[in-house]
Amino acid sequence: MTFPLRGAPLLRDPRFNKGTAFTEEERESLGLLGLLPDGVDTLETQVRRAFTQLAEKNSNLGKYIYLSSLQDTNETLFYRVLRQAPAELLPLVYTPTVGEACERYGLIMRRTKGLYVGINHKGRVREILRNWPVSDVRFIVVTNGNRILGLGDLGANGMAIPIGKLALYTACGGVPPEFTLPVLIDLGTDNSKLLNDPLYLGLRRPRPSAAELDEFVEEFVEAVQEVFPRCCIQFEDWAGVDAMRLLERYRDRVCCFNDDIQGTAAVALAGLMGATRITGKPLSQQRVLFLGAGSAGLGIAGLLTQAMVLEGLTLAQARSQIALFDIHGLIESTRTDLHEFQKPYAHELPAIKDFADAIEMFKPTAIVGVSTVARAFDRRVIEAMARVNERPIIFPYSNPTSRSECTAEEAYQWSQGRAVFASGSPFPPVRYGDKTFVPGQGNNVYIFPAIGMAVYATQATRVTDEMFIAAARGVAEQVMQSDLDVGLIYPPQSELLRTELLAATRVAEVIYARGLTKMPRPDDLEGLIRAHAYIPEYHSLG
Numbered sequence: 001m002t003f004p005l006r007g008a009p010l011l012r013d014p015r016f017n018k019g020t021a022f023t024e025e026e027r028e029s030l031g032l033l034g035l036l037p038d039g040v041d042t043l044e045t046q047v048r049r050a051f052t053q054l055a056e057k058n059s060n061l062g063k064y065i066y067l068s069s070l071q072d073t074n075e076t077l078f079y080r081v082l083r084q085a086p087a088e089l090l091p092l093v094y095t096p097t098v099g100e101a102c103e104r105y106g107l108i109m110r111r112t113k114g115l116y117v118g119i120n121h122k123g124r125v126r127e128i129l130r131n132w133p134v135s136d137v138r139f140i141v142v143t144n145g146n147r148i149l150g151l152g153d154l155g156a157n158g159m160a161i162p163i164g165k166l167a168l169y170t171a172c173g174g175v176p177p178e179f180t181l182p183v184l185i186d187l188g189t190d191n192s193k194l195l196n197d198p199l200y201l202g203l204r205r206p207r208p209s210a211a212e213l214d215e216f217v218e219e220f221v222e223a224v225q226e227v228f229p230r231c232c233i234q235f236e237d238w239a240g241v242d243a244m245r246l247l248e249r250y251r252d253r254v255c256c257f258n259d260d261i262q263g264t265a266a267v268a269l270a271g272l273m274g275a276t277r278i279t280g281k282p283l284s285q286q287r288v289l290f291l292g293a294g295s296a297g298l299g300i301a302g303l304l305t306q307a308m309v310l311e312g313l314t315l316a317q318a319r320s321q322i323a324l325f326d327i328h329g330l331i332e333s334t335r336t337d338l339h340e341f342q343k344p345y346a347h348e349l350p351a352i353k354d355f356a357d358a359i360e361m362f363k364p365t366a367i368v369g370v371s372t373v374a375r376a377f378d379r380r381v382i383e384a385m386a387r388v389n390e391r392p393i394i395f396p397y398s399n400p401t402s403r404s405e406c407t408a409e410e411a412y413q414w415s416q417g418r419a420v421f422a423s424g425s426p427f428p429p430v431r432y433g434d435k436t437f438v439p440g441q442g443n444n445v446y447i448f449p450a451i452g453m454a455v456y457a458t459q460a461t462r463v464t465d466e467m468f469i470a471a472a473r474g475v476a477e478q479v480m481q482s483d484l485d486v487g488l489i490y491p492p493q494s495e496l497l498r499t500e501l502l503a504a505t506r507v508a509e510v511i512y513a514r515g516l517t518k519m520p521r522p523d524d525l526e527g528l529i530r531a532h533a534y535i536p537e538y539h540s541l542g
Contacts (some may be wrong), residue, residue, distance in 0.1 A: 003541045009029035010213050010541075014075040015178065020501040021046055025516045026542040043080060043538055050081050052104050060097045065108050067093055068101075071167065072111045073179055076093030079536035081170035084110050090445060093171075094164040096400035099149045105157035107201040114182030116156065117220060118203055119212075127220045131228040132231035137228040138179035138456055141165045141218070141259075144187050146207070150372030150403035155189030156202025161237050163530055165259070165448070172496045173449025173504065174533030175456050181228075185220060187213060213242065214249075221250060221371045232455050232463065234259055234448065240294035244341050255455065257463040263444040263451075264397070266468040268300045268368060269307055271395060271442045274474035274489030276538035279391045281365065284311040286321065286393075289362055291355060291377070291405060292370035293326040296397070307469055323362050326371075329353040359384040365392035367490045369405030373398070377406035379535060382414035393421050397442050399424035422489055437487040446475045446490060450500045454507035457532040470510045474503030497533075504529045 003010075008031055018026075020041040027033050041049075050070060057063045067089070071078040082089050091097060113389060117128050145158025162182035162345045164230050169175040188205035189195060195204055207215070224231050233256040235246060247258045257263070276283055288304065290297040301322045307319035324331040324345050331342055332349040352358045359367065359381065367385060369377055377396055385392035392415055396405035408427035411419040417432040422440035430437045450471045451463060478499050479492045505526045512521045522528045 002028060004257070005030075006049060008035060011035060011530050014071065014073055014078075016541060017074050018076070018541075019046065019074050020536055023540075023542070025103055026540070027284055029542045043077065046074075046077050047080055047084060051085075053249075054081075057428065058169070060092055060300070061100050061108070062106070063092045064097045064101050065110075068108075068163075069110060072113075075416070076536045076538055077114075077275055078167075079171055079177070079534070082167070083497065085494075086172065086496045090443075090493060090496075091166055091169070094445065095149065095443065096402075098160050098164045099151055099400035099402075100146050101160045102154050102157045104161055104199050105154075106197065109201070111288070113266065114159060114184065116159070116184050116186055116466060118186040119208065119216050122216055122219065125216075125223040125438075129223050132181060134181070136179065136230075137181045137231050139166065139169060139175060139232050139234065139452055140181045140183050140224060141169075141181040141233045141234045141236050142185055143235075143237045144185045144213075144242075145202070145237070146242070147260075148237050149400055150174060150398050151400075152187050153191045153194075153207075155194050155200070156184055156186050157192060157194070157200075158237060159184040160403075163237060166235070167443050169449050169494040170534055172445055173453040173500045174497065174529075175200070175449065175452050176534040179456065181231075185344065186214070214245075216451075217246060221254060221256075225254060230459065232256060232452070232460075234452075236260065238295075240296075241339065243465060244298065244339075244473070245296040252462070255461055257448075257451065257468075258295070258299075259444055259448050261295050262303065262463075262465065262468050263448045263455065264296045264370070265299040265301075265303035266447040266472040267444050267475075268395065268397065269303055269469065270446060270472040270475040271422045271440065271489050272304065272366065272393070274440075274479045275393045275422075277479070277490070278420050278484055278487075279365065279389075279393065279541070282311065283327065284308050284313050284318075286366055287362065287364045288322050288366045288368060289358060289364035290322070290324045290370060292368075292372070292398075293331055293345075296370040296455060297324055297368070298345075298371070299491045301345060303465060303472075305467055307472075310469070320347060323347065323349065323353075323364070325355055325358055330358050333501060338521060356380040356384045358466060359388065363388045365389055366395065366514050369396040369398055371398060371405060372403040373405065374403050375406060379410075382419070383507075386415040386418055389418075392421045395422050395442060397422075397424040400491055401425040401427075408437070412437055438483075439492040440488050441493070442490065443493075445496065446499065446503070447471050450474065450503035451507055453500060453504040453529060453532065454511060457504070457529050458508050458511045460511045460516045461518050462516050464510070464514070464516070466514065467507045467510050468480045470506040472502045474506035475499060478502060501529050502526070502531060 141162035166180040
């Protein structure tokens with residue numbers, strides 16, 4: 001069969017372009033003679049060249065732009081490079097560098113990726129989706145740019161988020177890239193700086209009402225069911241109240257999930273499971289105080305509650321061991337400003353306005369930061385945790401790094417080296433006394449690619465909280481004693497693909513046990529997952 005692309009168009013297609021690795025025979029048969037240098041590279045040589053070129057970039061944003069360009073030109077090489085050094089490159093492809101990329105997206109974008117679905121085209125969403133050149137899309141990551149990381153409303157600049165997330169689906173979870181589609185639902189922006197920026201690429205209009213947003217999202221979800229009937233939708237970086245409402249509306253109707261709510265919850269749960277192996281207290285005995293009571297905090301609290309119930313607690317007992325603190329103070333029963341989803345955690349507690357005082361009163365074994373308030377875990381907070389715990393669990397999960405509630409060094413120093421630490425953004429190893437601690441990164445990358453691979457391999461029709469608990473257990477069980485000895489409560493990122501595929505197997509067990517797929521269950525679930533995993537290697541096109 002003759003390959004349909006030839007010559008220059010082939011070199012411009014990142015799915016099939018091999019660049020200097022086209023063989024002599026392929027160059028002859030595909031009309032490439034003279035369009036490439038005469039030397040023929042192996043993929044390994046191209047990888048070495050890519051790392052050499054990457055090292056020449058003198059900033060993380062420059063490295064992000066280089067990797068983005070590589071993805072635009074040679075998809076196979078891009079994923080081979082990511083697979084070779086995930087711990088080094090993931091902070092460049094996603095957090096924390098993606099935050100800076102979003103802020104400057106109008107300046108750095110070279111070539112469009114994905115689809116932009118603007119509310120100005122209301123009534124035409126199906127037409128827009130059909131403009132995508134691939135007919136069998138299995139995963140859409142969709143944002144409206146309203147709450148990008150801890151940076152707020154970045155409008156259309158938020159497209160870097162779904163692009164980055166889907167790159168991790170492939171690099172870390174093995175989902176073939178041709179089945180993925182990043183989407184930006186452009187509803188305008190309330191960010192006046194962007195509206196007045198002549199280089200801003202999005203709609204120049206204020207954001208719509210909640211009712212208008214819901215109506216347009218409904219059109220989008222229904223269009224996806226029609227155009228891509230086997231597609232799973234991942235909602236990403238939506239404002240908290242919108243995120244909670246949309247998840248509740250669609251979770252039982254279509255195959256979807258919200259990574260900020262469920263993915264963050266699962267990675268936090270995995271971290272707590274790892275931390276219990278250091279503290280010696282089971283999950284059912286943990287008392288957790290959250291700084292931040294939005295969608296991320298409530299998502300973690302809800303999944304943690306379910307996991308505690310599975311360990312034998314009643315729902316009421318589990319909820320009583322969780323407290324939340326927001327900008328107005330402790331969430332407690334006398335407050336009249338609470339959303340419905342916060343009320344289950346509004347206990348009969350004092351009306352405390354200071355977070356350190358809340359620690360002294362509630363005596364949590366763990367504090368979890370999802371506030372996006374930099375340095376909110378100050379010395380008073382860490383020292384209070386160290387007073388009420390022999391091994392205080394400190395999780396500043398807000399990202400990017402500039403929004404982290406504390407640094408690893410601060411947590412270890414102020415707790416006299418007793419903290420069990422993990423953060424949302426990466427921190428370097430910390431020396432305290434005669435010991436070196438390796439901080440873990442509670443990054444959702446441990447979870448959502450595993451969910452994606454399990455859904456892809458099994459053709460699951462729904463995504464449930466039980467699947468996220470399974471993913472968390474699958475990650476936690478891969479933490480070795482040698483990791484715990486240096487304070488690391490997540491598997492090393494250098495082993496991400498192996499970690500994800502094993503976690504995906506645990507998720508697939510739930511999918512088959514709960515009848516969430518029509519596919520027959522194979523004898524070897526791990527083999528099923530591995531058989532579906534994308535391998536970045538060249539195939540003959542001649």
